[in-house]
Amino acid sequence: MMGRGIVVVGSQFGDEGKGKIVDTLSDNADIVARYQGGGNAGHTIVANGKTFKLHLLPSGVVRGKRSLICAGVVVDPRILCAEIDELSALGIVVGPSVLGIDVRTHVIFPWHQALEAASGSGKKIGTTGKGIGPAYEDAAARTGLRFGELIDSQGLVARLREIAPSKQRLIQGVYASGVDDGGAPEMDVEKIISAYSPLGTLLAPFACDTSHEINSALRGGKRVLFEGAQGTFLDKEFGTYPFVTSSHPIAGGACTGAGVGPTAISEVHGVVKAYTTRVGAGPFPTELADGVGELITQKGREFGTTTGRRRRVGWLDACLLRRSCELNGFTCIHITKLDILGGIGKLKVATSYALPDGAVTDIAPADTELLEKAIPNYEELDGIPDFSGEEWRAAVDGGKGNGFNALPTNALAYVRRIEGILGVPAASVSVGPGREEIIRAKD
Ligand code: IMP
Numbered sequence: 332m333m334g335r336g337i338v339v340v341g342s343q344f345g346d347e348g349k350g351k352i353v354d355t356l357s358d359n360a361d362i363v364a365r366y367q368g369g370g371n372a373g374h375t376i377v378a379n380g381k382t383f384k385l386h387l388l389p390s391g392v393v394r395g396k397r398s399l400i401c402a403g404v405v406v407d408p409r410i411l412c413a414e415i416d417e418l419s420a421l422g423i424v425v426g427p428s429v430l431g432i433d434v435r436t437h438v439i440f441p442w443h444q445a446l447e448a449a450s451g452s453g454k455k456i457g458t459t460g461k462g463i464g465p466a467y468e469d470a471a472a473r474t475g476l477r478f479g480e481l482i483d484s485q486g487l488v489a490r491l492r493e494i495a496p497s498k499q500r501l502i503q504g505v506y507a508s509g510v511d512d513g514g515a516p517e518m519d520v521e522k523i524i525s526a527y528s529p530l531g532t533l534l535a536p537f538a539c540d541t542s543h544e545i546n547s548a549l550r551g552g553k554r555v556l557f558e559g560a561q562g563t564f565l566d567k568e569f570g571t572y573p574f575v576t577s578s579h580p581i582a583g584g585a586c587t588g589a590g591v592g593p594t595a596i597s598e599v600h601g602v603v604k605a606y607t608t609r610v611g612a613g614p615f616p617t618e619l620a621d622g623v624g625e626l627i628t629q630k631g632r633e634f635g636t637t638t639g640r641r642r643r644v645g646w647l648d649a650c651l652l653r654r655s656c657e658l659n660g661f662t663c664i665h666i667t668k669l670d671i672l673g674g675i676g677k678l679k680v681a682t683s684y685a686l687p688d689g690a691v692t693d694i695a696p697a698d699t700e701l702l703e704k705a706i707p708n709y710e711e712l713d714g715i716p717d718f719s720g721e722e723w724r725a726a727v728d729g730g731k732g733n734g735f736n737a738l739p740t741n742a743l744a745y746v747r748r749i750e751g752i753l754g755v756p757a758a759s760v761s762v763g764p765g766r767e768e769i770i771r772a773k774d
Contacts, residue, residue: 346610354394366589367584368580388418407439440494443465447460447465456575478534492524601656605668678714686704
């Protein structure tokens, strides 16, 4: 019997709470596979009173599930080793029986971060500074160095000596062109060798062929969760280009990133934050610059897990979500952070946009500039109660067997409205950061 492949995708601009949903779903999974992105991601899981902040490790590690970093990811071994150490300090051991890293995964080196800094994309796009874009550039240019080479200590030294001088020249060139006024950093190849060789040795036991492992598991009837990072509108092709990341967070990215065919995917779960947030530059039609925005920012602790940056905040945008449904083919959604909207008063949802030529559309336009100019038309919904954490927990407990009927009336109405607009059922509603603070449609 063929197993089940379930993709979990951020439906908005990232930071929807995918870590928590993947953690919840991984209870029933055999494998959790990260298919794209890198240390730019920040997945938070709160379990047993402890908070785990993951950047590269798949969220399955927290439950000790087989967790795979697939070929579509770009790995910074310094971040990965630090993360493994941090988890170990929290009592979670990530050994080779838990973690597998595909030998085809591209590796991030100091020149990738230096090139990102030199390009000014941090200022223009608001990139995270983790070297993600330049690493994917190298992958596409066929000049990258992959995990299989990182763990081959002799080959690594030769490759680094070959690559480093050309990267140094490239960085000097970018700096000399005046894009950035700081001095070009020195790429000391011997220092890089002495930092990366031991990391390669440390990580060698994790090397594997994740594509084959996943396909074999599926053939054996197992459940595989494909964990997306970032979100739909940060997709390189279908996001708000150029204000995007350099990979494919959308569901299709699971196939190309993890090396499985489309027939391996049985379900696509979209994670929908009950409002919208965005980090970095780019269009955001429903952005709030008022007291409500400030309230959501503070109550929702909308500050980046990876960079600590303040996230931009706005109302839920059904036009973006309709586009997201098309791009991902959601079979269900998980609504997160609904508790944060409690006590705000009337809630707004953008259901259409007025465009500069007078046209009205109910789906986010493909053109980034047009999206920038779109004026949202809002539908108003009744506010939901300003419950304390305790009251939400009581509602969750009361929900056992009742599903969403345990939600306060207006909260349920908000959920039903989102389902109605998107034509996709909600599988869960999250009302707090903890693993237990979630109401499932069916218990
Ligand atoms: P990069 O991925 O560092 O190249 O950044 C490109 C854009 O994606 C920037 O606007 C970042 O703020 C955004 N971004 C990257 N990773 C995440 C994430 O995990 N959550 C939210 N935004 C992200």
